[in-house]
Amino acid sequence: MASAKLFTLEQVNQHNKEGDLWLVVNNDVYDLSSFADMHPGGAGVLLAADIAGQDCSTAFFSLHRSEVLTKYARLKIGRLDTPSPAPYPILQPGELSPVPYAEPDWLNPSFRSPYYNDTHRSLQRAVRKFFDEEVKAEARVHELSGERPSKELVELMGTPQWALHQMRMGPGKHLAGLTLPGGVKGEQFDYFHELVVIQELCRLGAPGYMAGLQAGQIIGLPPVLNFGTPAMQKRVLPDIFAAKKFISLAISEPHAGSDVQGIQTSAKLSEDGKHWIVSGMKKWITKGVFLPFVRLNGSSDLPRLAPRSGYFSDYFMTAVRTGPKSLSMMLIERDDTVETRKIRTSYSSAAGTAYVFFEGTKVPVENVLGGEGNGLKVILSNFNHERWVICCRIARYSRLMFEETWKWAHLRKSQGKRLIDQPVVRNKLAKMIYKIDMGQAWLENVTYQMTHMSYADQSALLAGPMALLKTFLSRSAGEISDDCVQIWGGRGITQGGMGALIEQFQRTYKFDSILGGSEEVLADLGVRQAMKRMPRAVL
Numbered sequence: 001m002a003s004a005k006l007f008t009l010e011q012v013n014q015h016n017k018e019g020d021l022w023l024v025v026n027n028d029v030y031d032l033s034s035f036a037d038m039h040p041g042g043a044g045v046l047l048a049a050d051i052a053g054q055d056c057s058t059a060f061f062s063l064h065r066s067e068v069l070t071k072y073a074r075l076k077i078g079r080l081d082t083p084s085p086a087p088y089p090i091l092q093p094g095e096l097s098p099v100p101y102a103e104p105d106w107l108n109p110s111f112r113s114p115y116y117n118d119t120h121r122s123l124q125r126a127v128r129k130f131f132d133e134e135v136k137a138e139a140r141v142h143e144l145s146g147e148r149p150s151k152e153l154v155e156l157m158g159t160p161q162w163a164l165h166q167m168r169m170g171p172g173k174h175l176a177g178l179t180l181p182g183g184v185k186g187e188q189f190d191y192f193h194e195l196v197v198i199q200e201l202c203r204l205g206a207p208g209y210m211a212g213l214q215a216g217q218i219i220g221l222p223p224v225l226n227f228g229t230p231a232m233q234k235r236v237l238p239d240i241f242a243a244k245k246f247i248s249l250a251i252s253e254p255h256a257g258s259d260v261q262g263i264q265t266s267a268k269l270s271e272d273g274k275h276w277i278v279s280g281m282k283k284w285i286t287k288g289v290f291l292p293f294v295r296l297n298g299s300s301d302l303p304r305l306a307p308r309s310g311y312f313s314d315y316f317m318t319a320v321r322t323g324p325k326s327l328s329m330m331l332i333e334r335d336d337t338v339e340t341r342k343i344r345t346s347y348s349s350a351a352g353t354a355y356v357f358f359e360g361t362k363v364p365v366e367n368v369l370g371g372e373g374n375g376l377k378v379i380l381s382n383f384n385h386e387r388w389v390i391c392c393r394i395a396r397y398s399r400l401m402f403e404e405t406w407k408w409a410h411l412r413k414s415q416g417k418r419l420i421d422q423p424v425v426r427n428k429l430a431k432m433i434y435k436i437d438m439g440q441a442w443l444e445n446v447t448y449q450m451t452h453m454s455y456a457d458q459s460a461l462l463a464g465p466m467a468l469l470k471t472f473l474s475r476s477a478g479e480i481s482d483d484c485v486q487i488w489g490g491r492g493i494t495q496g497g498m499g500a501l502i503e504q505f506q507r508t509y510k511f512d513s514i515l516g517g518s519e520e521v522l523a524d525l526g527v528r529q530a531m532k533r534m535p536r537a538v539l
């Protein structure tokens with residue numbers, strides 16, 4: 001800020017009353033004269049003798065997230081002429097957090113890891129900077145307002161320069177010939193690169209927005225990649241990777257969740273045998289439809305919303321009963337016979353969760369993936385990757401909650417002591433650290449196995465370990481969330497403000513313990529898979 005106007009602290013001291021109120025935060029001078037009456041914490045606190053006209057960085061950072069300064073940058077009028085070292089350094093876009101355990105060990109410059117090489121590191125640096133600079137602000141605002149991710153941003157993410165929609169599909173020939181962020185060649189891309197992209201996105205702390213951004217495609221597109229004909233791939237993939245079109249996975253129904261055998265949506269073959277005619281309904285379909293809202297640029301600090309049609313999935317990868325004992329997966333294109341309706345969940349509406357209704361929808365027989373009656377095979381082939389993505393996600397969200405809570409425990413004083421000085425708080429933090437680091441280490445081990453196995457072998461050999469890993473991570477997330485809320489107190493159950501991410505996590509971590517198979521189902525699957533490998537000889 002070379003051209004900033006400079007003030008002495010004595011000059012700032014003069015502006016210390018109602019209607020003429022300045023103060024200093026992190027060496028920046030703010031004029032709050034007209035903002036004081038709108039200050040969410042009230043005008044009174046700002047007019048206190050130790051605040052008005054003073055350097056109040058310590059008071060500020062014990063009550064606000066640093067993002068408040070970005071949001072209210074318009075109140076900044078200059079800088080102190082003799083700055084003191086900033087007591088609360090704010091991370092620049094792309095920087096690693098200096099908070100202990102806030103980053104996975106492989107990002108600690110003093111540590112080594114057998115799993116990551118220079119290509120993973122350069123990709124990590126590139127995407128972190130991009131997410132911090134281009135995505136973070138929108139993600140946090142839209143998470144709260146329920147708005148869809150903006151068209152401009154999803155399209156930018158789909159440009160060949162960023163190729164983020166392609167990377168979220170994992171390694172494969174869809175990346176061939178591309179030069180990815182950080183100079184990584186598409187052919188070098190492995191599951192650790194994908195893990196890096198997922199975990200960097202999670203740092204933004206906006207789970208509903210993140211689901212609305214890419215979740216439909218991550219679970220809805222693999223059948224096209226793995227079972228689609230070349231003609232289907234040519235027609236569908238480029239538009240989805242460029243974010244011109246969107247796809248959702250449509251399996252669950254009011255009577256069938258993880259239990260795909262209970263699916264009731266059904267289809268009859270047309271008389272000429274060229275189409276399936278589909279009728280039925282699907283529930284909890286991510287990205288099915290977004291709230292028809294758009295933010296208006298009003299003077300209010302809170303987002304104001306007004307009706308407008310939003311964009312939504314153009315394709316539904318749908319599980320359909322094609323006979324009494326026959327389940328098929330088909331790619332259904334949205335037309336007038338397909339209706340979507342918003343479902344409100346504890347996630348942000350930015351996820352676009354919806355009901356999908358099919359009423360006599362005509363689907364060309366060529367749109368059946370993997371052959372008629374092979375729906376279960378197609379669904380199962382997808383599950384491992386979906387569960388692994390969820391594992392990457394919970395592991396990183398849990399770490400972010402730890403970072404927030406660790407910082408808070410250093411800031412917050414109770415009965416004259418910082419929270420971190422209380423053994424009971426340190427004990428809770430210790431439990432968080434070992435759960436987070438155990439989860440990440442197990443996740444990296446499973447990921448390493450994936451890099452050395454075919455897709456089919458992953459399903460056969462890793463379904464059990466993956467199911468147990470997901471159960472461990474989502475159970476741990478519940479315990480971490482609970483301990484975080486206890487440390488944050490009222491702020492952990494208050495939307496917005498210092499504890500915003502903690503409140504959001506305790507409201508949303510359950511998604512990961514249900515989606516892709518509930519904890520109970522997966523724990524049982526993990527054990528049953530191990531039972532199959534039990535040799536008779538040892539009994």
Ligand code: HEM
Nearest residue numbers: 030040041045051056059060063064065068072496497498
């Ligand atoms: C640049 C100066 C400031 C701005 C832009 C600002 C803005 C805000 C905002 C947006 C909130 C709502 C909560 C949040 O989003 O974090 C808030 C809350 C609050 N602010 Fe400020 N504030 C400033 C300085 C101060 C200072 C110097 C104090 C001194 C004590 C203060 C005391 C409070 C209090 C007590 C709350 C309520 C916190 C709570 O509910 O936990 N603010 N402020």
